[in-house]
Amino acid sequence: MTDPADTPASTLSLRAQDYPRINAALDFIAAHWDEQPSLERIAQAAGLSPHHFQRVFTRWTGASPKRMIAALTHASARRLLADGASVMDAALETGLSGPSRLHDVFIAEEAVTPGNARTAGTGLEFAIGHAPTPFGTGVFLVAPRGLSALAFADNGGEAEAEADLKARFPAADFSRDDAAAHDFAQRIFGEGGTRPVPLVLYGTPWRRQIWRALLAIPPGQTISYGDIAREVCTGKASRAVGAAVGANPVSWLIPCHRVLASDGRLNGYHWGLERKRAMLAYEAATR
Numbered sequence: 001m002t003d004p005a006d007t008p009a010s011t012l013s014l015r016a017q018d019y020p021r022i023n024a025a026l027d028f029i030a031a032h033w034d035e036q037p038s039l040e041r042i043a044q045a046a047g048l049s050p051h052h053f054q055r056v057f058t059r060w061t062g063a064s065p066k067r068m069i070a071a072l073t074h075a076s077a078r079r080l081l082a083d084g085a086s087v088m089d090a091a092l093e094t095g096l097s098g099p100s101r102l103h104d105v106f107i108a109e110e111a112v113t114p115g116n117a118r119t120a121g122t123g124l125e126f127a128i129g130h131a132p133t134p135f136g137t138g139v140f141l142v143a144p145r146g147l148s149a150l151a152f153a154d155n156g157g158e159a160e161a162e163a164d165l166k167a168r169f170p171a172a173d174f175s176r177d178d179a180a181a182h183d184f185a186q187r188i189f190g191e192g193g194t195r196p197v198p199l200v201l202y203g204t205p206w207r208r209q210i211w212r213a214l215l216a217i218p219p220g221q222t223i224s225y226g227d228i229a230r231e232v233c234t235g236k237a238s239r240a241v242g243a244a245v246g247a248n249p250v251s252w253l254i255p256c257h258r259v260l261a262s263d264g265r266l267n268g269y270h271w272g273l274e275r276k277r278a279m280l281a282y283e284a285a286t287r
């Protein structure tokens with residue numbers, strides 16, 4: 001027999017009941033994450049004991065308070081490193097005691113060290129090539145084990161799209177391989193529908209979580225940024241979801257074109273709203 005406490009209605013009731021305390025905790029974390037606050041401090045802001053707060057917060061958000069602070073710390077440190085800060089400075093700016101703590105955060109979040117993140121792709125090797133697709137010229141970024149990125153360009157815009165992809169890994173090595181691009185184009189858009197395509201994605205666990213949510217949107221259907229945020233963690237994360245959707249490296253296969261504004265408007269497509277509209281029409285026609 002199903003426990004009444006485990007029914008969808010009771011789960012929603014619990015989440016509604018917990019909201020005021022969770023909201024207070026999220027406000028506290030947003031204001032104080034760079035102080036690396038203890039569980040006790042956050043629980044006090046929510047008006048709960050540490051043990052009870054840990055359970056309620058994890059149940060409501062899907063992540064522990066420590067995990068959420070680590071994600072904020074990682075995102076801020078990554079921006080600092082990209083802007084030229086040293087590993088030591090990035091650690092201290094984000095409230096950590098030193099590089100070893102920042103190292104642990106990066107390994108947990110991204111499976112790379114802060115030094116490797118700062119070198120922006122050093123040691124990575126990609127082939128980059130162009131091939132025709134139903135949505136203009138496809139620019140394919142291919143790693144040794146699969147496809148890492150797919151961009152689209154109008155005639156004459158190929159160089160700009162290629163530069164966009166290369167800028168994501170400015171210290172990586174690139175070689176030209178249009179034959180590899182044509183092979184992937186045929187797999188994805190050729191007769192008979194999409195064939196399996198191995199993907200090699202470089203991104204934080206948070207971004208990969210959002211990209212997995214995008215993969216769950218059926219062809220011919222759309223969803224809002226807020227819907228994804230509520231599904232993954234909390235509706236308050238819509239802005240963070242939008243950033244992760246915008247950072248999607250593999251257009252079309254990871255269908256960020258199926259995400260709309262809350263009022264149903266087309267918005268926010270990196271390769272142009274006209275192309276987003278065409279993709280949705282293409283899917284509707286071939287569904």
